[in-house]
Amino acid sequence: MSYIAKPKVHHPSLKKNTLGLTRRDYEGAITTLCAGCGHDSITAAIIHAFWELNIAPHKVAKLSGIGCSSKTPAYFLREAHGFNSVHGRMPAVATGANAANGDLIMIGVSGDGDSLSIGLGQLCHAIRRNVNMLYVLENNGVYGLTKGQFSASADPGSTAKKGEANTMQAIDGALLALTLGATFVARSFSGDKNQLVPIIQAGIAHRGFAFVDVISPCVTFNDHEGSTKSYAYTREHAVEVVHADFVPLRDPITTDYPEGTVQHVTLHDGSTVKLRKVAKDYDATNRDAAYAAIRDHQRRGEVMTGLLYISPDSQDVHAQNETVPGPLTSIPHDQLCPGNDALQKLQQQFR
Amino acid sequence: MSRTDTSDPNYYHKVVDCQWACPAHTNVPEYIRMIANGRFDDAYILNRESNVFPGILGRTCDRPCEPACRRGRIDGKPVAICRLKRVAADQKDDITDRLPAIPAKKNGKKVALVGAGPSALTVANDLMPLGYQCTIFEKGPRPGGLMRINIPAFRLPEEVLDEEIGYITNMGVEMKYETPVSSLKSLVDSKDYDAVFVGSGAPKGKELEIPGRHDTDQIFIGIEWLESIHFGHITSVGTRVLIIGVGNTAMDCCRSAKRLGATDVKVISRKTRKYFKASPWELEDAEEEQVDILENLSPVRFIVENGKLTGMEFDQFTSQEVNGKLVQEPAGRIILPCDSVVLAIGQENAFPWIERDIGLEFDKKWDMPVVDKTTFMSTRPGVFFGGDAAFGPANIIWAVEHGHQAAISIDLFCQGLNVAGRPPHRLSLTSTKMGLHEWSYSNDYDPVQRQKMKHVNLPERFSKMTVEVEEGFTAEQTRAEVERCLNCDVQTHFTDSLCIECDACIDICPVDCLTIVPEAPTEPDLRQHLTAPAENLDQPLFQSGPLKQTGRLMVKDENICLHCGLCAERCPTYAWDMRKFVLELPYAGTAFIPLEAVGR
Numbered sequence: 001m002s003y004i005a006k007p008k009v010h011h012p013s014l015k016k017n018t019l020g021l022t023r024r025d026y027e028g029a030i031t032t033l034c035a036g037c038g039h040d041s042i043t044a045a046i047i048h049a050f051w052e053l054n055i056a057p058h059k060v061a062k063l064s065g066i067g068c069s070s071k072t073p074a075y076f077l078r079e080a081h082g083f084n085s086v087h088g089r090m091p092a093v094a095t096g097a098n099a100a101n102g103d104l105i106m107i108g109v110s111g112d113g114d115s116l117s118i119g120l121g122q123l124c125h126a127i128r129r130n131v132n133m134l135y136v137l138e139n140n141g142v143y144g145l146t147k148g149q150f151s152a153s154a155d156p157g158s159t160a161k162k163g164e165a166n167t168m169q170a171i172d173g174a175l176l177a178l179t180l181g182a183t184f185v186a187r188s189f190s191g192d193k194n195q196l197v198p199i200i201q202a203g204i205a206h207r208g209f210a211f212v213d214v215i216s217p218c219v220t221f222n223d224h225e226g227s228t229k230s231y232a233y234t235r236e237h238a239v240e241v242v243h244a245d246f247v248p249l250r251d252p253i254t255t256d257y258p259e260g261t262v263q264h265v266t267l268h269d270g271s272t273v274k275l276r277k278v279a280k281d282y283d284a285t286n287r288d289a290a291y292a293a294i295r296d297h298q299r300r301g302e303v304m305t306g307l308l309y310i311s312p313d314s315q316d317v318h319a320q321n322e323t324v325p326g327p328l329t330s331i332p333h334d335q336l337c338p339g340n341d342a343l344q345k346l347q348q349q350f351r
Numbered sequence: 352m353s354r355t356d357t358s359d360p361n362y363y364h365k366v367v368d369c370q371w372a373c374p375a376h377t378n379v380p381e382y383i384r385m386i387a388n389g390r391f392d393d394a395y396i397l398n399r400e401s402n403v404f405p406g407i408l409g410r411t412c413d414r415p416c417e418p419a420c421r422r423g424r425i426d427g428k429p430v431a432i433c434r435l436k437r438v439a440a441d442q443k444d445d446i447t448d449r450l451p452a453i454p455a456k457k458n459g460k461k462v463a464l465v466g467a468g469p470s471a472l473t474v475a476n477d478l479m480p481l482g483y484q485c486t487i488f489e490k491g492p493r494p495g496g497l498m499r500i501n502i503p504a505f506r507l508p509e510e511v512l513d514e515e516i517g518y519i520t521n522m523g524v525e526m527k528y529e530t531p532v533s534s535l536k537s538l539v540d541s542k543d544y545d546a547v548f549v550g551s552g553a554p555k556g557k558e559l560e561i562p563g564r565h566d567t568d569q570i571f572i573g574i575e576w577l578e579s580i581h582f583g584h585i586t587s588v589g590t591r592v593l594i595i596g597v598g599n600t601a602m603d604c605c606r607s608a609k610r611l612g613a614t615d616v617k618v619i620s621r622k623t624r625k626y627f628k629a630s631p632w633e634l635e636d637a638e639e640e641q642v643d644i645l646e647n648l649s650p651v652r653f654i655v656e657n658g659k660l661t662g663m664e665f666d667q668f669t670s671q672e673v674n675g676k677l678v679q680e681p682a683g684r685i686i687l688p689c690d691s692v693v694l695a696i697g698q699e700n701a702f703p704w705i706e707r708d709i710g711l712e713f714d715k716k717w718d719m720p721v722v723d724k725t726t727f728m729s730t731r732p733g734v735f736f737g738g739d740a741a742f743g744p745a746n747i748i749w750a751v752e753h754g755h756q757a758a759i760s761i762d763l764f765c766q767g768l769n770v771a772g773r774p775p776h777r778l779s780l781t782s783t784k785m786g787l788h789e790w791s792y793s794n795d796y797d798p799v800q801r802q803k804m805k806h807v808n809l810p811e812r813f814s815k816m817t818v819e820v821e822e823g824f825t826a827e828q829t830r831a832e833v834e835r836c837l838n839c840d841v842q843t844h845f846t847d848s849l850c851i852e853c854d855a856c857i858d859i860c861p862v863d864c865l866t867i868v869p870e871a872p873t874e875p876d877l878r879q880h881l882t883a884p885a886e887n888l889d890q891p892l893f894q895s896g897p898l899k900q901t902g903r904l905m906v907k908d909e910n911i912c913l914h915c916g917l918c919a920e921r922c923p924t925y926a927w928d929m930r931k932f933v934l935e936l937p938y939a940g941t942a943f944i945p946l947e948a949v950g951r
Contacts, residue, residue, distance in 0.1 A: 002788050002917060002920045002921070003789070003795075004794060004795040004796075004915065004917070005795075006859065006861050006917065007795075007796035007861045007862075007913055007915055008798065008861075009425055009426070009796065009798070009861060009862065009913065010861060010862060010863070011862045011863040011883040011911065012911075013883050013884055013886070014883065024861075030859075031859075031921075034923065035855055035920065035922055035923045036851065036853040036855045036921065036922065036923025036924065037853075037855070037923075038853065040854075040855055040858055040859075040921070041853065041854045041855070041858055043858070044854070044857075044858035190853075190854075191852060191853060191854060193854070217853070219851075219853065219923045220923075223851070223923075231851045231852065231853060231900060232851070232900055235900050
């Protein structure tokens with residue numbers, strides 16, 4: 001890790017957003033991850049996305065579990081709320097936090113170990129409940145914090161740093177999410193901020209569970225020739241099928257692409273995701289087609305990226321349960337806890 | 352655009368703004384680090400290698416380095432480079448055993464030098480260690496030239512001058528004091544010398560021929576007046592004094608007048624402050640001494656009544672800036688009462704002692720000798736010029752650099768070699784990496800502000816001509832100021848083939864210097880499409896060759912790089928490294944003074 005703090009001085013032309021904040025105001029502590037870690041680039045993309053969306057940091061809750069990826073919330077939005085949970089249990093904590101305060105903008109950061117091994121069950125239920133949050137899975141195919149064993153997302157046939165080949169099947173987060181009814185599924189690459197930043201922005205604006213699987217090379221244990229999650233491999237094999245441009249509510253939508261190549265999806269808050277189809281005839285609102293396309297690319301040894309699926313009629317956990325609007329703390333105590341008489345009355349209904 | 356050639360010494364040299372701006376290319380960051388480590392002797396010797404007079408220049412230099420300093424572009428105030436130089440000079444121990452050794456056996460070549468000012472002393476300093484026999488002809492009784500007689504002692508104490516000039520004269524230079532050269536022809540014809548160097552300065556103050564000029568004895572020429580004060584011929588002045596002109600000599604004159612007893616001192620300028628020739632800090636020092644600086648006035652006549660100067664009349668102007676140009680309109684006249692006037696409106700060269708028929712060509716327009724800008728040789732082979740004598744009035748640090756270059760030429764000439772065959776500049780690059788995230792320099796950015804020089808109080812400084820005004824930095828001030836240096840000589844060195852395009856350097860850079868661009872358009876276009884626009888056109892862009900994975904290019908805007916090394920700390924593959932750049936400057940007789948000799 002670096003011993004010095006990132007100097008506070010910045011470029012004179014550094015822009016301010018509508019809140020009067022610069023991008024630097026969305027940073028956190030200096031990273032303690034290995035130099036060149038993909039996770040740090042994702043952190044930079046998150047910083048940029050929140051800054052550009054003019055979101056006040058104190059309106060954000062950042063949650064994580066355990067692992068290299070789960071350290072990163074310390075490195076962005078230093079003024080946001082944060083919770084570093086037990087290994088793999090972040091989705092449950094996030095669900096609870098969201099239940100208590102649906103107004104907070106929630107971002108969960110997890111890794112392939114935290115999400116696809118120890119916390120797989122937790123992830124599944126957060127997806128099917130459609131908790132309103134952005135869920136970033138920083139996917140490097142190895143357990144970096146314990147020196148590079150294969151994780152559940154390691155592709156069969158890919159090798160460890162010392163040459164041993166992986167024999168087990170991989171869990172593909174995006175396929176899993178589609179199967180479980182996720183309303184927003186994307187895949188991106190830490191080395192491609194042009195693609196990643198708008199996906200994060202769309203995920204933040206999406207009302208429901210926005211699952212983003214980001215290939216994030218482990219520069220120390222999984223950036224070698226036998227890896228399928230290295231910088232070089234990902235660059236060579238990534239195929240972007242659809243490019244998302246996030247259009248906030250206040251900006252007019254300008255179409256500068258040939259007709260039929262752009263698909264507009266309006267989000268709950270009125271903002272729009274403009275989906276530019278890189279692959280012809282790809283429909284990002286068709287779950288089955290998305291599933292088939294991912295499998296198709298996998299067979300060809302390709303990594304399909306972009307905003308792969310988005311459900312235009314997503315109903316998040318609050319909408320499904322018809323909860324009261326606003327955070328529970330804003331509800332007067334006598335309404336929130338109406339006393340024994342009210343409880344008796346409620347129980348009477350079930351007798 | 353093609354890949355930036357960082358093996359060209361000029362590329363990294365330009366990044367070290369202070370060194371690039373210094374006429375003598377003093378290695379500023381290195382000596383500041385030495386001061387930071389308490390290595391005052393080393394810092395002094397390193398300074399001396401290029402600028403020869405660190406103690407003198409640490410007080411009087413025109414400091415072209417400071418306006419250039421990158422720190423000024425970061426927090427508005429450059430590093431106090433000049434005053435740190437003085438710290439090294441003040442705090443050093445005896446360094447005489449580290450001066451170049453003078454060979455007992457001479458090389459048989461003799462060089463005559465005219466004038467004992469900074470340029471000629473530099474020539475002697477460079478040639479004596481090579482075995483040359485140097486003779487300096489000086490019209491005055493002591494060496495130093497304008498450094499001694501024109502810079503008042505309250506800015507430059509005599510001991511400092513004596514010490515640093517002594518290092519050179521003690522090399523065995525033959526000093527002929529009170530020996531003005533009245534004929535270059537006879538000096539050349541005598542065949543006593545293999546080469547002649549003229550460093551006689553620009554000793555003539557400019558006149559102001561307006562009515563009344565010669566009707567009183569209370570009108571003085573600035574540099575002559577300062578000289579008379581130095582020699583004690585003038586010990587008083589009228590109570591109301593006008594100084595005409597607003598250059599650095601005018602500042603010395605007005606402050607000297609205050610010490611001679613004048614109470615009402617006004618400096619008169621034709622233009623507005625933006626166009627003043629004096630350095631901003633010299634203006635501030637004069638104003639601190641309650642000198643008024645008046646703008647928009649042009650002299651019309653001196654008012655002399657019954658042989659006594661009573662005032663001076665001026666045209667007044669109004670001024671405004673139109674499209675960056677000063678437009679002045681007449682606005683009546685004004686009379687300012689005064690008892691004495693000092694004219695400080697510039698200096699001129701004078702070569703009455705150089706015959707015009709000895710094959711030494713003079714320029715028709717200015718009546719100046721024609722001198723080659725690189726070799727400093729005149730059109731008469733073997734006769735060289737330097738300092739103010741070469742191209743008109745400049746400053747001490749330019750004179751020193753002229754001396755170094757002339758010494759190289761004289762050495763080449765005396766060996767029968769082509770003086771135009773200049774020895775090359777070279778560079779060395781050494782990694783400063785000490786550990787995983789440790790460097791051999793202080794890479795953390797310190798937000799401390801520029802330290803303010805403490806001055807002696809007004810009554811005390813006006814009590815005597817020789818009370819040095821600036822007290823020098825305290826140990827605490829020095830410690831703070833050295834940390835302001837950004838170590839621009841520790842270069843961000845990039846190796847294209849190692850980069851894996853992980854973006855770590857781009858993400859960490861606090862000042863958005865770095866961008867990976869898909870292709871290389873023209874430079875003006877590229878400057879607008881970086882992480883942050885590169886709008887300072889004086890500052891170069893670094894551009895890599897195509898990167899391995901995507902063929903894109905790494906681009907760095909050098910403009911406000913903090914040299915904090917975070918790009919290199921976050922680089923997983925060592926593609927970025929922090930490498931110390933040393934510009935290996937040639938001096939007479941040697942390609943470069945070896946690193947060990949200056950304790951690097």
